[in-house]
Amino acid sequence: MFKFKRPSDETLEIMSEVAKGNIEKDYEESCIGKIKDLTDKEDVRITSSGNNSIFIALSAVEGDIIIPDQGGWHGFKQIAKFLNKNIITLKTDLGLINPDYLDEIEIGDSSALIFTSFAGYAGEQNIKSISRYCRSNDILTIEDASAGIGDSEKKLGRNSDIVLASTGSPKMINVGSGGFIATNDDEVFKKTSLPQKLSKTSQIICSGIDNEIDNVGEKLELSLNATKHIKKHVPNAIHANKRGLNVIIPHDDAKSICWNLKRSLTTDKSGFITTCPNYNRVKQKAICVEIKNLDYACLEKEHLDIIIDTVNNQLQV
Template sequence: MFKFKTPSDKTLEIMSEVAKGNCEKNYEESCIAKIRDLTRKEHVKMTSSGNNSIFIALASIEGDVIIPDQGGWHGFKQIGKFLNKNIISLKTNMGLINTDYLDELKFKENSALIFTSFAGYTAEQDIESIIKYCQENEIITIEDASAGVGDSKKMLGCESDIILASTGSPKMINVGSGGFIASNDDETFSNSKVPQKLSKPNEIICSGIDNELDNVKSNLELSLNATDYVKKHIHNTIHSNKRGVNVIIPHDNAKSICWDLKKTLTTTKSGFITTCPNYNRVKQKAICVEIKNLDYNCLKKENLKIIIDAVNSQLQV
């Protein structure tokens, strides 16, 4: 049985002590300082969830909101519509943004492109080309870096105009609740004073985030390496040559295969085998192996080989 990712023992211990009132440290300030360093952004706000971070970001946009046609997060569209923003869908290569397709769109001034660091969690976006194009065309970039924070290549989670993330479960910063938003432009926060106050996390959550931030770089690297290993040993994965934190395998019989895999690859809590079509992944029939959902102790080669053998066995049936 595989263990579903939970906050580390040290994180839970710190949160417990803060809940008991044993708190001398200002954890919110500590979180902000660490996030400034990771994102290279001057202004940081802690929030109660990733969706609240998205709300704050989109509230600052005066023009249209451009979202990928798949491989993003369903909250982009839901929150954008709630804020009465005009939503424009961008054609992608199974979630990966191609700036040539942006040339085909018509949008207002002060519009924004919102996307995730990894398309469908399985393939890193070409941040360099996206940023270059958007800067030349005065498009604001909003990056949901829930899975990209702490990238050792120093590209994901820091180059976009606005960086936001969820620190819920099972994210890279894994506390079960909370989030943040960061920007070099203080005006990002001027249109959402009330939501910011309503979505401010308590000190218990901030203490957990603070500790998880210390390990986010190594945890992301471990997840990327584990996913790469699995991708190399399963045939026909989507974006097989791209870094990511899950593995997606297209298959016409995906639903049945996923059902069988869930019975074989069991976990202590929620599962790590999911089914497509799914806007948050890809909009075609596929099997998703969510490596990001697993406890880091499960990412050893002997465990990954069990996953590989189980998947390959089902694909050959």
């Protein structure tokens, strides 16, 4: 049986001690300092969830909200609709953003493009190329870096105008709750004082974030390498040559195969096999192996090879 990702024992112990009132350290100030370093941003707010971080970011946008046609997060559209924003759907290459496609749509002033560090968690976005285009065309970039924070190559979670993340389960900074938003744009927080007040979190959550951040780079690298290993040995994976945190395999009989895989590759909590079409992944029939959901002890080669053999056997049925 595989294990679902959970906060480390050390993190849970620290959070427990803070809840008991045994530690008086200002963890909010501490984790804000660490997030500034991770994101290369000067202004950071800790929030009660990733969706609240998105709410704050989109509240600051006066123009259109540009959303990828797949491979994003369904909350982008839900929150933009709630805020009565004009939504523009951007064509992508299975979730990957090609700046050339931005030339094909009509975009108003003061608009923003919101996207995730990895398209459907499966393929790394070319953040530098996206940011370069958007800055030259006065489009604000908002990156949901829940999966990309701590990138050792410093490509993800740093180069967008606004970087935000969830620190809920099973994200890279895995506390079970909370989130953050970071930017160098003073206007973002000046325009959104009310949403910020409604999204306050606690020292308990901040203490968890503060501790989990210390190893986030190492944990991200483990997850990326695990996914890379599986992509090498499973045929026809989407974005096979790109860094990612899951493996998506198109198949006409995806539903049946996923059902069989869920029975074979069991976990102690939630599963790590999902079915597409799914806006958050790809909008075609496919099997998705969510490596990001697994406990780090399950990312050793012996466990990954079990996944590879089981998936390949099902694909050959």
